[in-house]
């Protein structure tokens with residue numbers, strides 16, 4: 470028998486919809502590289518804010534992006550982005566980045582700069598002997614990997630999602646980020662046709678994961 474086929478699982482959804490927790494569990498269960506693309510947008514946002522490049526100044530963004538070198542190292546099963554050799558700090562989960570990330574993520578040049586890097590995570594996964602990858606974000610099933618073996622879209626009521634963030638002790642503009650992410654012209658947050666839509670408002674994490682895992686296991690084992 471040869472190698473089992475490489476599998477790609479895309480998980481999209483709004484802020485605090487449960488993407489990270491569920492994708493980490495799936496990564497463990499099926500030996501996949503976990504790729505949190507939100508952390509990439511957050512890291513770039515932090516770097517552009519540090520350089521005082523506003524999201525409205527596209528020329529300055531293009532010039533800054535040309536200077537940034539993206540690399541990947543493993544942090545457990547997760548892909549960690551390095552910019553100029555440096556990993557992101559805890560600041561990328563702080564309020565300043567929360568308040569600005571959607572504005573930078575709406576800039577087409579920022580998305581273009583990340584496109585090849587995100588697709589290139591398949592090579593990282595293969596190189597480290599993973600069976601595939603699970604990538605979470607907003608446009609994974611629609612733009613980055615529209616042919617992924619599995620494309621999930623997580624829904625949850627916005628009030629419930631804001632409550633989840635509060636329980637984590639984090640101040641987050643969940644509804645405002647969703648509004649900007651869903652209405653931008655380039656790669657808006659949406660459930661692409663054919664993706665499996667899961668409403669997690671009344672499901673706990675285990676129930677969401679079991680739904681996904683059952684579908685994956687049925688197809689790959």
Ligand code: CDP
Nearest residue numbers: 484485506507510570571574606607608646
């Ligand atoms: O963890 P949470 O769901 O709150 O957000 P995140 O996944 O860390 O993403 C932070 C922000 O990055 C989002 O609000 C989007 O503006 C942007 N993003 C995006 O535009 N496309 C992606 N594939 C992932 C994130």
